[in-house]
Amino acid sequence: MPAGLLGIEELDRAEIEGLLARAKDFQPMQSQSRKKLDTLRGYMIVNLFYEASTRTRTSFEIAAKRLGADAVSITASGSSVTKGESLVDTLNTLAAMRPDAIVMRHAASGAPHFLARHLPTPIINAGDGTHEHPTQALLDARTILDHRPSLEGLRVAIIGDIAHSRVARSNVHLLAKFGAEIVLCGPASLLPVELARLAPGVRLTNDIREAIQDADVIMMLRVQLERQHEASFPASEYFRFYGLRLEHLDLAKPDAIVMHPGPINRGRELSSEVADFQRSVILNQVENGIAVRMAVLEKVIG
């Protein structure tokens, strides 16, 4: 299997530390006026997005360009996908054009893993179904480490539609490898009990107040209406029981930070006041997305 990045689960601590350290090197570039390196000059990266995405796709494109690589982005609509070509045939066609890496997002869990078994090109998973979103977890870790000296012993609450969240799974794998204490919270229909066995140090609760108690980090998840195949939870009740409001923040540590992978739904998973709250680091996450993806592209291709 070519060396791509399919998930956090199979990475070890040293590999993650390496990527996070390298991302820190790239952070100052964000505020420079001229931002382009030539590390990956002459390399070609294909961004293949089978699901709608603004921030992840743009972030990967910018990361590639800042490293001097050429990036081509393809979205599923307006490509051969809509003409009925199978996934493996599309990828074989793209691989024959000899890109140096394929960045891929797909609605089916395991789609990049299946392709990695059959293709010579390294694949970077930009989110597969409800499975993993490794670069999101890396940028979340980078963001936490911008506010805390270490991940070890931190208390992290992840709240929302855990069942359908690839962001939650990747974050759980990453944080657990560094000895964080993780509390997953949501209504029972979105919080299967087997999640407790995902990694060491994971605890489940259906009570948002219990989840937030003494938290260092509060990660809110988007309600993934598009992945719910039936009504797992009455939408009208969601904010009342699982939406994050300012008064909840009193339960957390005084310097706790609030994160969200975006796009945020004000009034659904968090109140507008929380979104604009001074310790909300949502825009830092976006910024770190580029630095982290530069580190990933450099490692996979370089």
Next chain:
Amino acid sequence: MSILIKNGRVIDPASETDRVADVLIVEGKVAAVAPDLSSPGARIVDATGMIVAPGFIDMHVHLREPGFEHAETIESGSRAAAAGGFTSICAMPNTKPVNDSATVTSYVVERARRKAVVNVFPIGAITKGSAGEELAAIGAMKAAGAVAISDDGQPVMNSRVMRRAMEFARSYGLPVIDHCEDLNLSAGGDMHEGAKSVRWGLRGIPAASEDIMVARDLLLAELTGARCHVAHISTRNAVAMVEHARRNGIAATCEATPHHFTLSDEDMAAYDSSYKMKPPLRSPGDRAAVLDGIARGAVTAIATDHAPHPGSEKMQEFERCPFGIIGLETALALALEELVRPGRITLRRMIEMFTTGPESVMRLSRGTLAPGAAGDVTVFSTELEWKYDVNQSFSASRNSPFDGRTFRGGPVATVVGGEMVWSREERST
């Protein structure tokens, strides 16, 4: 033309036979089982060191013809059966068109007569088009050769329709082969709901989706007096319920597949569709319960649920791949490996599960080597080492999780109606 199988250990549970003897078949029927037989002009098969058993019956296969001949044909499926030691196979009705009429039943019977190398017995649909609404022409299908009814893969969700189906089946003396799955509860699922499905972000099929329908249909069997056979049983509760029902006098039986007694969801390779089937590979606890059920005699038969799909359909995103794996050629070896060698059951009991067990449900007049019985014989070894290479399979499909596996023990020769239709030495005849 006659055939004389010499010096094998003949194990025929139906006639309480277990001794070294010769088996003579004349004009398609068993003529004699005794030591030192001779028959001038007969084809001689040396079975020294081998087990000689009544021809094995697989009561649950998908032959895909008519309609899906790119996946399997009656001919290719029958050749795979022969290579697996099966002399009789029962063909599920989910073809295109569905076998829901005497016309389709007759077509299968006729194609099998011309093309198949083993005996093929059609199973008719319960409802028209297996749509679960209107009963199929059950009596007419029986007259054309159907030996059971089933809406395998498309279970009847309406309890009233199932009740009527059981009443008709009882009237005609047919068993109902029951694929137990609450389709509302399993909808969208791709694998067993458990720690692995949650880890991999795949939608789960809970064990309860099977248990609920097993419970319903055992209750309907009690209500109607029909014979209810639970196909591919895979959960702890389902095994317990069938056992309980039988103890209470309900005509309930069940079968287990080699993959369900060999593998659990913990054994799956991530997103590998060779491990995708219905019911799914269950938890290690469910697998243990199936094995215990086999050891206690609660499971009547071993059946493969041989379900061919061409490579193009299995080379997709896991959630888009169809359910099912092929299994005819590996069933005996897996039964020896998982059931007999660890001492869960005796060799004799294993042979029962391939012969008298399915015979007791399907009533094919097979499954014994008593004089006058059909000349169907399975010759196998408990010691032979061999490796399964799915690319050499007689099946038209290649979807097996057991590809590349090395086995100890397996089929050696298969005789149907006095004709040797497969032998390991000749590969094919």
